[in-house]
Amino acid sequence: MKELLQVNGLVKAFGQAQAVKGISFHIQEGRCTALLGPNGAGKTTTIRMLTGLLKPTAGSIQFHGLRAGEDRRSLLGYLPQSPAFHNWMSGMEYVVYAGRLCGLSPAEAKQRAKELLERVGLAEAAKRRIGGYSGGMKQRLGLAQALVHRPKLLVMDEPVSALDPIGRREVLGLLKELKSETTVLFSTHVLHDAEELCDDVIIIRSGQVALQGALPQIRSEHRRPIIELKLEEHAPSLEWAAGFEQRTSADERLSATIEEIERQGTMLRLTVKDMDKARQALTEELAKEKVRFSRLEAGYSSLEDLFMKVVGE
Amino acid sequence: MSAVKLMTLVRKEWLEQLRSFKLIWIPLVFALLGIMQPLTNYYMPVIIEKAGNMPEGAVIEMPVPSGAEVLAGTLSQFGMIGLLILALAFMGAVSGDRNSGAASLVLVKPVSFLSFILSKWLGMMTLLWGALLIGYAASWYYTWLLFETVDFAPFLLSYVLYGLWFTFILTAVLLFSTLLRSAAGAAFSALGLALLLTALSGIAPKYMGWSPSSLTGFAYEAVQGGFDASASFGWSIGVTILLIAAGIAGSSALLRRQPALD
Ligand SMILES: Nc1ncnc2c1ncn2[C@@H]1O[C@H](COP(=O)(O)OP(=O)(O)OP(=O)(O)O)[C@@H](O)[C@H]1O
Numbered sequence: 193m194k195e196l197l198q199v200n201g202l203v204k205a206f207g208q209a210q211a212v213k214g215i216s217f218h219i220q221e222g223r224c225t226a227l228l229g230p231n232g233a234g235k236t237t238t239i240r241m242l243t244g245l246l247k248p249t250a251g252s253i254q255f256h257g258l259r260a261g262e263d264r265r266s267l268l269g270y271l272p273q274s275p276a277f278h279n280w281m282s283g284m285e286y287v288v289y290a291g292r293l294c295g296l297s298p299a300e301a302k303q304r305a306k307e308l309l310e311r312v313g314l315a316e317a318a319k320r321r322i323g324g325y326s327g328g329m330k331q332r333l334g335l336a337q338a339l340v341h342r343p344k345l346l347v348m349d350e351p352v353s354a355l356d357p358i359g360r361r362e363v364l365g366l367l368k369e370l371k372s373e374t375t376v377l378f379s380t381h382v383l384h385d386a387e388e389l390c391d392d393v394i395i396i397r398s399g400q401v402a403l404q405g406a407l408p409q410i411r412s413e414h415r416r417p418i419i420e421l422k423l424e425e426h427a428p429s430l431e432w433a434a435g436f437e438q439r440t441s442a443d444e445r446l447s448a449t450i451e452e453i454e455r456q457g458t459m460l461r462l463t464v465k466d467m468d469k470a471r472q473a474l475t476e477e478l479a480k481e482k483v484r485f486s487r488l489e490a491g492y493s494s495l496e497d498l499f500m501k502v503v504g505e
Numbered sequence: 506m507s508a509v510k511l512m513t514l515v516r517k518e519w520l521e522q523l524r525s526f527k528l529i530w531i532p533l534v535f536a537l538l539g540i541m542q543p544l545t546n547y548y549m550p551v552i553i554e555k556a557g558n559m560p561e562g563a564v565i566e567m568p569v570p571s572g573a574e575v576l577a578g579t580l581s582q583f584g585m586i587g588l589l590i591l592a593l594a595f596m597g598a599v600s601g602d603r604n605s606g607a608a609s610l611v612l613v614k615p616v617s618f619l620s621f622i623l624s625k626w627l628g629m630m631t632l633l634w635g636a637l638l639i640g641y642a643a644s645w646y647y648t649w650l651l652f653e654t655v656d657f658a659p660f661l662l663s664y665v666l667y668g669l670w671f672t673f674i675l676t677a678v679l680l681f682s683t684l685l686r687s688a689a690g691a692a693f694s695a696l697g698l699a700l701l702l703t704a705l706s707g708i709a710p711k712y713m714g715w716s717p718s719s720l721t722g723f724a725y726e727a728v729q730g731g732f733d734a735s736a737s738f739g740w741s742i743g744v745t746i747l748l749i750a751a752g753i754a755g756s757s758a759l760l761r762r763q764p765a766l767d
């Protein structure tokens with residue numbers, strides 16, 4: 193697998209505050225990568241540095257496979273978080289214009305624009321002024337203009353965040369097709385979107401990489417066995433739960449099998465080290481103390497749990 | 506820089522001027538200004554008479570202006586109202602695209618920053634030189650109808666000199682619209698510069714001969730036929746062209762340093 197992009201120690205400071213504090217990652221050709229992080233994590237800032245719109249304070253961005261003297265922008269397709277066009281142009285005119293700026297011939301640009309507008313579902317509206325487009329239509333037009341020159345790397349900033357559930361499904365479907373054609377990097381704050389589309393994730397939090405790697409690998413590396421216990425509204429049972437939580441940290445036998453207990457109302461969530469032993473210990477307790485529980489479930493932590501943990505700290 | 510991409514950008518500027526009707530109303534205003542000057546000059550005695558307040562039997566003696574004087578008057582009208590209109594029309598040339606984010610989408614394409622700036626500049630120039638020509642030619646025609654013929658050569662020379670002064674100020678508008686976020690700020694700065702240079706030329710013409718603002722004076726002289734190319738004439742042309750080139754290069758450098766606003 194060939195490397196397409198290498199980012200090293202990227203820093204961006206706005207005055208005193210650092211929005212991006214030394215991010216490093218690389219992107220393999222043909223992979224789909226999600227830049228995942230909560231609001232204000234620095235996703236947009238990072239992406240704008242990749243596109244060259246923002247000058248990094250420090251660090252380097254290297255594109256491989258760039259011929260000598262070639263503009264790196266010719267490899268890039270970029271869809272901003274909220275794309276702005278010339279509202280007096282029609283969708284068709286804009287995509288042709290974008291194609292011409294990327295060096296396509298008039299005939300090629302026209303052909304490409306037609307294909308792409310069809311593909312993003314704007315064939316009907318192609319002749320209408322962009323000023324009259326809805327937000328979702330603008331997002332799709334943004335995608336069409338980003339793809340016009342068949343970029344090697346498609347960079348998108350929150351491509352589906354502003355869409356309604358239906359638009360979201362449509363664009364996600366489109367991206368699924370696209371990722372087999374080109375390398376994709378997109379940012380999102382929704383883990384689910386990343387899981388659905390991506391091979392790799394880079395989780396960032398307050399300007400730093402918190403975790404990165406291939407999704408299946410992250411999933412298996414950070415997977416923890418957990419037991420969930422739901423109690424009834426029954427005072428002695430709830431008392432037991434509070435006591436059990438305290439005892440666990442003190443009792444050696446318990447703390448050897450149970451790593452962590454979270455209690456929320458009638459829910460008890462145990463992250464365990466050894467599932468068999470923990471199960472044994474817990475069921476003994478439950479029987480001895482006559483705890484009234486309504487549900488007992490053993491399983492594994494999800495990526496969502498990991499994400500919340502990484503991001504929430 | 507690629508000529509094809511530059512032309513694509515320029516064509517977009519023209520299309521925008523057409524769709525926003527700038528391509529129509531600006532030449533129209535210039536044509537109106539150009540016609541108004543000979544007309545008001547011609548009917549001035551009648552107008553004053555009709556305005557009344559004249560004692561009974563008073564005779565109004567007004568010297569009939571020469572054709573060249575009428576044209577010089579037209580130029581000075583262009584220099585005030587025309588310049589104001591052009592500056593307002595183009596004050597958001599770069600800042601508008603940048604503030605809306607439309608510039609980001611263009612500047613992530615393999616397009617040189619100089620092309621982007623040059624396309625804006627060329628778009629301004631075609632409209633400026635075209636509107637000025639239409640307005641000035643209209644004035645020339647009505648002057649011929651109502652007063653007398655003015656020779657072609659002085660007409661053309663004064664047109665070019667005045668156009669060069671306008672080019673200088675519009676380049677300043679472009680530079681300020683790249684430098685400042687506010688469109689109004691760009692217009693005021695450029696018009697302020699025009700006023701300042703004109704005032705300085707008025708106060709100390711001896712020391713301001715090299716200034717672009719002395720081009721207006723040369724244009725008035727040129728149309729009235731009393732023009733002899735002095736040393737300061739060459740200086741002012743050279744300095745103006747140099748400053749225009751510097752303005753374009755400066756705008757391009759500013760854009761390169763900060764392609765998008767953050
Ligand atoms: N021009 C700027 N000047 C000052 N601070 C900025 C600027 N742009 C971004 N920041 C700050 O940098 C941090 C990261 O912003 P950024 O827009 O990259 O976040 P994000 O991850 O894209 O968030 P979101 O999900 O809300 O889009 C934020 O704290 C923000 O306030």
Ligand SMILES: [Mg+2]
Binds near residue numbers: 235236237349350
């Ligand atoms: Mg963002």
